């Protein structure tokens with residue numbers, strides 16, 4: 035591998051041994067782009083890679099809130115404005131007890147290249163808090179969001195940094211965050227957040243966008259292989275917003291999603307979660323209940339529930355991990371390969387450990403698609419929401435869907451072409467990294483060293 039790339043990876047490993055997820059994503063991205071670094075000796079002179087792995091700005095803040103019993107709680111808030119070379123910082127907020135600097139940094143780093151792949155002018159960022167929303171009342175969620183925004187509002191803005199949702203942050207939370215931003219700033223700047231409600235500047239199809247985009251990307255992969263989606267079985271993990279979008283689109287296209295998972299285990303529905311609107315809509319109810327349990331689906335529809343297990347032993351044509359980081363490790367990857375799965379389509383951010391990812395990529399009959407390309411439709415439609423807000427108009431659902439579909443076709447195309455250009459064949463993982471990296475690198479080089 036390119037000596038400069040190796041040196042930077044080793045330096046990151048040594049400096050951030052306490053941030054394993056961040057080290058993992060740096061290794062994955064930088065080793066993919068090594069062939070490009072070979073061709074650009076000027077990058078080393080400008081120390082581009084070390085600059086690229088150092089967030090432009092990252093800060094924590096105290097978030098104090100009071101529960102319904104009058105007890106005060108204190109959480110840590112985070113925002114990592116990783117790279118602003120190609121546009122205002124952009125990326126979601128995650129509320130989950132395991133949020134820490136490593137998770138926020140890995141997500142911000144991934145976001146930088148993902149946002150670049152959308153073709154829209156958005157830099158990379160991520161934020162959130164170690165707050166656990168499970169079982170919290172609506173009033174508690176509102177007070178938490180208000181406190182969070184009170185600390186954050188000075189550092190964001192429509193041309194500065196535009197947060198959105200991620201795990202634990204959906205339309206309800208964005209509403210409370212926006213309300214507090216407006217109250218504190220005394221301005222109508224609805225471009226400051228995306229994933230908003232339709233009554234105050236949200237985009238049609240934003241809730242569906244990540245799942246729909248993932249399926250549109252899958253269609254391109256299938257087309258490349260001369261296959262269609264009709265009648266295919268899909269095993270997915272997760273049961274949140276992204277999983278819901280996949281099921282909804284799968285239902286329209288005649289594919290069968292047979293599994294969902296949660297922290298409590300997974301369910302297997304041989305008829306398909308995507309077989310009826312009632313089932314797909316029930317996913318929203320499960321999410322809104324705040325119980326964070328997928329067993330409720332099994333209880334309601336009389337299907338099998340497997341407590342404490344992941345769905346990766348299930349035989350399906352397509353695997354789409356759509357839950358969280360490192361959901362598939364080496365042992366589970368071996369089960370997936372042994373089942374003869376042909377399509378491994380990552381959806382959640384970094385759902386596969388690096389050893390498992392490389393193992394799956396080596397399987398002769400398997401096609402692996404990387405999350406930073408597959409899930410880019412979510413932030414892509416956030417970019418379209420920003421455009422609508424600055425134009426002060428609302429696009430129809432059809433217009434947004436058409437743009438999203440085009441965007442996903444293009445992301446697949448530029449990834450495949452980038453891999454091909456470096457002699458790597460149909461390597462979508464390397465291709466996405468190369469294509470996403472190139473634009474950020476060029477912008478940084480042209481803007482001088484800082």
Ligand code: GLU
Nearest residue numbers: 125126198199200413416
């Ligand atoms: N959290 C989502 C992601 O991982 C969406 C970010 C956004 O819309 O800004 O890309």
